[in-house]
Amino acid sequence: xxxxxxxxxxxxxxxxxxxxxxxxxxxxxxxxxxxxxxxxxxxxxxxxxxxxxxxxxxxxxxxxxxxxxxxxxxxxxxxxxxxxxxxxxxxxxxxxxxxxxxxxxxxxxxxxxxxxxxxxxxxxxxxxxxxxxxxxxxxxxxxxxxxxxxxxxxxxxxxxxxxxxxxxxxxxxxxxxxxxxxxxxxxxxxxxxxxxxxxxxxxxxxxxxxxxxxxxxxxxxxxxxxxxxxxxxxxxxxxxxxxxxxxxxxxxxxxxxxxxxxxxxxxxxxxxxxxxxxxxxxxxxxxxxxxxxxxxxxxxxxxxxxxxxxxxxxxxxxxxxxxxxxxxxxxxxxxxxxxxxxxxxxxxxxxxxxxxxxxxxxxxx
Amino acid sequence: xxxxxxxxxxxxxxxxxxxxxxxxxxxxxxxxxxxxxxxxxxxxxxxxxxxxxxxxxxxxxxxxxxxxxxxxxxxxxxxxxxxxxxxxxxxxxxxxxxxxxxxxxxxxxxxxxxxxxxxxxxxxxxxxxxxxxxxxxxxxxxxxxxxxxxxxxxxxxxxxxxxxxxxxxxxxxxxxxxxxxxxxxxxxxxxxxxxxxxxxxxxxxxxxxxxxxxxxxxxxxxxxxxxxxxxxxxxxxxxxxxxxxxxxxxxxxxxxxxxxxxxxxxxxxxxxxxxxxxxxxxxxxxxxxxxxxxxxxxxxxxxxxxxxxxxxxxxxxxx
Numbered sequence: 001x002x003x004x005x006x007x008x009x010x011x012x013x014x015x016x017x018x019x020x021x022x023x024x025x026x027x028x029x030x031x032x033x034x035x036x037x038x039x040x041x042x043x044x045x046x047x048x049x050x051x052x053x054x055x056x057x058x059x060x061x062x063x064x065x066x067x068x069x070x071x072x073x074x075x076x077x078x079x080x081x082x083x084x085x086x087x088x089x090x091x092x093x094x095x096x097x098x099x100x101x102x103x104x105x106x107x108x109x110x111x112x113x114x115x116x117x118x119x120x121x122x123x124x125x126x127x128x129x130x131x132x133x134x135x136x137x138x139x140x141x142x143x144x145x146x147x148x149x150x151x152x153x154x155x156x157x158x159x160x161x162x163x164x165x166x167x168x169x170x171x172x173x174x175x176x177x178x179x180x181x182x183x184x185x186x187x188x189x190x191x192x193x194x195x196x197x198x199x200x201x202x203x204x205x206x207x208x209x210x211x212x213x214x215x216x217x218x219x220x221x222x223x224x225x226x227x228x229x230x231x232x233x234x235x236x237x238x239x240x241x242x243x244x245x246x247x248x249x250x251x252x253x254x255x256x257x258x259x260x261x262x263x264x265x266x267x268x269x270x271x272x273x274x275x276x277x278x279x280x281x282x283x284x285x286x287x288x289x290x291x292x293x294x295x296x297x298x299x300x301x302x303x304x305x306x307x308x309x310x311x312x313x314x315x316x317x318x319x320x321x322x323x324x325x326x327x328x329x330x331x332x333x334x335x336x337x338x339x340x341x342x343x344x345x346x347x348x349x350x351x352x353x354x355x356x357x358x359x360x361x362x363x364x365x
Numbered sequence: 366x367x368x369x370x371x372x373x374x375x376x377x378x379x380x381x382x383x384x385x386x387x388x389x390x391x392x393x394x395x396x397x398x399x400x401x402x403x404x405x406x407x408x409x410x411x412x413x414x415x416x417x418x419x420x421x422x423x424x425x426x427x428x429x430x431x432x433x434x435x436x437x438x439x440x441x442x443x444x445x446x447x448x449x450x451x452x453x454x455x456x457x458x459x460x461x462x463x464x465x466x467x468x469x470x471x472x473x474x475x476x477x478x479x480x481x482x483x484x485x486x487x488x489x490x491x492x493x494x495x496x497x498x499x500x501x502x503x504x505x506x507x508x509x510x511x512x513x514x515x516x517x518x519x520x521x522x523x524x525x526x527x528x529x530x531x532x533x534x535x536x537x538x539x540x541x542x543x544x545x546x547x548x549x550x551x552x553x554x555x556x557x558x559x560x561x562x563x564x565x566x567x568x569x570x571x572x573x574x575x576x577x578x579x580x581x582x583x584x585x586x587x588x589x590x591x592x593x594x595x596x597x598x599x600x601x602x603x604x605x606x607x608x609x610x611x612x613x614x615x616x617x618x619x620x621x622x623x624x625x626x627x628x629x630x631x632x633x634x635x636x637x638x639x640x641x642x643x644x645x646x647x648x649x650x651x652x653x654x655x656x657x658x659x660x661x662x663x664x665x666x667x668x669x670x671x672x673x674x675x676x677x678x679x680x681x682x683x684x
Contacts, residue, residue: 025474029481087461089402134659142666145676147402147461148610149662151603152655163648278596287465323480328473336448336466340456 005348007294010341014292015306018334022326031322039316043309059195060312066199066269068308069206070261074286075304076213077128077257079295081146083217084250085230090135090150091283093157094128094255096276098262100161101127103179103273106186107169116185121205121263128259129252131157136251140244146251154283158276165275172272179273188268202264206304209257214297216253226250258283285311288335307331369638373631374514375499378523381627383408383585385526387605388612388619389533390577395614396537397570398550398563400676402464403449404578405602406471410445411438411579412586413475416488416593423491431497435583442579443572445471450571454564457678468602476595487594497521497588522584529577530620537616546570550672553679563679578602607658613670629653 023033038049046060074091081088102124111119135149165171169179188200217223228236229246237243261282266274289307293299310331314324337344387404394401401407415438422430449467452458476486483489497520506516516524537543546566548556553563585601586593608626612618633650636642665671 025477029477087459089461089465138659138663138666142663144662144666147400148606149659151402152607152659155600155603155655156652159648159651163646167646278599281469284465284469287462288469291462323477325473325477325480328469329477332466332470332473335469336452336463339458339462339466340452342458343456 005345007296007299009348010344011292011294011299011303011338013344014334014337014341017337018330021333022330025326025329026322035320035322036317036326039313039320039322040309042316043313057195058193059197062192062195062197062199064305064309064312065203066197067312068305069203069268070265070282071285071289071307071311072206072301072304073209073261073264074258074282075289075293075300076209076286076297077254077261077283078286078290079293079297079300080213080217080257081251081254082290082295083230084226084246085233086136086139086146086247086251086254088132088135088150088251088254088258089147089283089287090132090153090255091258091286092279092281093150093154093283094131094258095262095265095280095282096154096157096161097127097131097255098124098259099266099274100157100164100262101259102263102266103165103169103182106182106267107179107273110183111185113185113187116183117188117267120186120267121260124259124263124266125256126259128255128257128262130255131259132251132255133248136248139251140247154279158279162275165273169273177275178270181272182267186267186271188264198269200268202268205260205264209260210297210301213257213300217297258286285331288331291335291338369635371513373628373635375518375523376634377628377631378515378519378624379588379627380630381623381625382520382522382526382588383581383601384605384608384626385530385581385620385623386584387578387581387602388608388623389530389616390574390581391606391609392533392537392612392614392616392619393546393570393577394574395609395675396550396672397546397567398553398672398674398677398679399450399453399567399571400460400464401446401449401571401574401578402461402606403446403467403471403602404574404605405598405600406464406468407442407446407575407578408582408585408598408602408605409471409475411442411582412597413478413488413582413593414438414441414579415583416491416586416590416597417478417482419491419587420483420489420592431587435580435587438579438583439576442575442577442582445579446571446575449575450568454567454571454679457680459678460676472595475593479593488592490592500524520588522588526623527620530616533616547672549679550674553674553677554681557681563681567679578605581605604654607654610671611654611658611661613665614672626654 022036026033026036042048043060043064046057048054074095077091078088102120105120105123109119131153135146135153138144138149139146165179172178172180188202191199191201217227225236225241226246228241229243233243285307289300289303293303310327314327317324317326387408391401391404415434418434418437419430422433449463452463453460479487499518499520501518502516502524506512537547545556545561548561549563549566557563582598586597590597604626608619608622612622629650632642633647636645636647
């Protein structure tokens with residue numbers, strides 16, 4: 001019998017093991033793994049271990065927060081669906097849908113400042129929700145696996161965005177690979193504190209997202225019935241909960257979180273409509289974040305900050321001679337270790353038993 | 366018009382080869398009851414190993430370097446997918462989660478290795494053309510129409526794919542091993558009660574799927590590209606999953622679906638020369654396989670084409 005271990009214990013063990021895997025890859029390939037930690041400290045605090053005289057550069061922690069904002073939102077998205085018993089792997093498509101709707105409102109609608117970006121972000125959220133409707137609907141009413149539909153919707157979004165942007169939005173004449181810049185009314189403000197960071201007020205939406213997630217899930221009857229649906233679909237239906245409606249709504253709310261992330265990234269970090277040629281991986285990062293965060297609001301916030309740190313450190317990795325993809329490897333390893341938590345629990349049990357035996361032997365002696 | 370079709374066919378078949386080979390891999394895995402969403406990652410590993418080894422061995426002047434590269438790619442795919450097998454079969458991990466982890470890992474690992482071996486984010490280019498000549502099959506190419514379409518002027522990989530699909534069908538539907546494998550994907554507890562070793566069968570199936578996907582990746586990179594880079598596979602592993610579903614989890618269905626999807630990819634390049642298609646934006650041809658898969662899933666829903674226990678964690682204690 002395996003004992004019960006808290007989600008936090010499992011996640012922490014997975015994170016430590018994941019970083020160890022990253023170090024191992026570097027050792028095997030002849031790089032210095034200590035540089036990983038130097039890079040992480042730099043991104044976390046702005047303090048350069050190699051060059052302490054430079055003092056603290058606040059740009060690095062700001063960039064860390066900047067890269068955490070979208071993946072906290074996509075993490076909430078995956079977590080929300082997960083609590084209702086669904087796996088939202090469609091984040092990439094919802095993200096693109098969100099940024100497309102955002103770009104459309106930004107470029108084709110005239111609104112005063114402050115209201116304009118909020119309208120853009122709302123449009124992004126609605127588009128994300130609509131993009132997630134089909135997987136939820138087919139899951140609820142046709143019992144079709146949402147994973148497959150989500151994956152297909154991702155690629156449809158990729159090509160749909162390409163066609164829509166080229167057909168209906170004003171294209172930048174120089175590059176032909178993006179739209180013209182957004183008007184000045186579309187801005188998320190400047191929170192850079194005089195540094196070169198792009199950090200902006202988009203962070204408010206991540207904080208709001210965490211609060212809304214927590215409130216809906218833990219404090220409303222709707223959230224309770226969602227969790228019940230995820231926990232035991234037949235049982236909750238017997239108890240009179242509207243399972244099918246819950247499934248569709250949960251998927252759409254999940255899509256809205258990711259759509260908002262798409263809008264924030266495109267306004268805050270690009271300032272123009274994009275023609276995606278590949279996925280940005282924010283949606284996939286959201287899966288890692290939700291899994292490591294145990295699909296709770298606080299857990300997602302913490303895990304989002306952790307993976308944001310990894311992503312933000314990629315340039316530091318590069319400077320220190322580590323391939324920046326190592327952060328992907330660490331991330332994948334962490335997700336993998338969370339996935340095999342059954343194994344981790346067995347090992348923990350063995351260690352526990354070993355200690356117990358030792359204790360018994362000592363007492364006998 | 367007919368000339369155009371004759372011109373398009375070899376191209377369509379070339380782009381369908383990786384889809385079919387990888388899709389067949391998916392059939393093995395899912396028929397045994399393990400969802401393998403890591404097909405894409407396995408393709409990346411296969412493509413990378415084949416390309417990297419080809420560059421290195423070619424540089425050393427080893428004769429027949431291409432065959433060693435392909436063999437190494439297949440082995441690497443098996444080793445890589447073993448992680449998924451271990452997690453989903455022995456560790457009772459959620460198969461989608463474990464597969465997702467492998468996909469992320471493959472993307473990071475291949476580029477990391479590229480940087481370490483070649484110093485930049487891709488492999489060095491290898492000479493194309495010289496690797497595989499286009500050939501025609503002597504007797505079969507004389508068959509009217511079919512011979513011209515399917516057996517003339519193709520890469521050897523294309524012919525190999527036909528054989529592979531038929532072999533996979535034979536293995537799954539005409540041998541005892543295939544019957545046992547499929548039973549593990551339908552009702553594993555019942556299989557176990559008949560003395561079938563469910564876990565071992567699933568391990569074999571997943572290993573086959575990883576090796577085939579890696580071969581698919583190698584075929585893609587070696588026939589249509591000149592070097593391996595981060596966008597080499599470009600999500601084709603997911604199209605392969607679509608191929609598998611549209612082919613109703615059946616090897617021969619997979620073969621024809623792969624051709625259909627390959628054809629739709631190529632049609633996109635020809636929109637301007639076909640008056641019938643002139644108005645359709647090329648992006649719609651790229652979307653075609655994905656939309657078709659959704660439609661077909663809706664049509665299939667309620668009917669049992671797919672393996673019943675696919676994606677379920679096998680717990681020997683559960684009855």
